[in-house]
Every structure is written in structure tokens, then in C-alpha cells.
Amino acid sequence: MATKESFSINGDILLKKVKDLIAEGNIRKITITDHSGKELMTFPLAVGLVGIFLAPVLAAVGAVAALVGECTITVEREEPKEPEAEEKEEI
Known part of the structure; x- marks a missing residue:
């Protein structure tokens, strides 16, 4: 589920x-x-996306920042998974 x-x-x-x-x-x-x-731009973020792969995204964000006065960022977050309750067997 995402928020x-x-x-x-x-x-x-x-x-x-x-x-x-x-x-x-x-x-x-x-x-x-x-x-x-x-909508000016949208980009997904994969787990482990770092360094050289982020450079073009950040360059595009910088260009958008130079052109807009006020904007809204909408963030879709991963909700942490709750650990499943382990059933214990009684002997």
C-alpha cells in the first residue's frame, strides 16, 4: 500500500x-x-537508484525549478510492511 x-x-x-x-x-x-x-514532470524511483542514474532526473528538476515560481510536489511513499504474526505451535 502506498500513501x-x-x-x-x-x-x-x-x-x-x-x-x-x-x-x-x-x-x-x-x-x-x-x-x-x-503536471510538469513525474518520475518513479526504484529501490537502489543512485548516482549516475539520478543525475539526469536532478538536472531536469533543476531546469523546472528555474522556470516555475510556485509548485507542488506530490510524493508517493512505500508504507513499511508489518511483520506477520508467527503462529506458535503448542506441544
Whole structure:
């Protein structure tokens, strides 16, 4: 199951916020929309996505940040799985 969370921020801190969210590690997808609700970009984040694979995504986010004044980031997070209760057999 996934949960969604939204943040309204200014374009000048967009790149920093996206980097912080990626560092959290439990993010499935990030969507960036402008103030009117138009989707500017969306990208999925796979587990283990690091370094060279993030560079083009972060470059695109930086370009979007330079063009928009106010935007909304919608984050789809993975919910941690609850450990299943182990049934104990009585002897």
C-alpha cells in the first residue's frame, strides 16, 4: 500500500526538497505540478537508484525549478510492511 503527501514550495528550493526526499529512500514516485495543477514532470524511483542514474532526473528538476515560481510536489511513499504474526505451535 502506498500513501501520498503533497508539499507546496517555491521553485528556488525545489531541487533541494527533491534531493532530500530521494535521500529518505522510501519514495516510489515524485510528481511536480505548477500552481494551476498542470503536471510538469513525474518520475518513479526504484529501490537502489543512485548516482549516475539520478543525475539526469536532478538536472531536469533543476531546469523546472528555474522556470516555475510556485509548485507542488506530490510524493508517493512505500508504507513499511508489518511483520506477520508467527503462529506458535503448542506441544
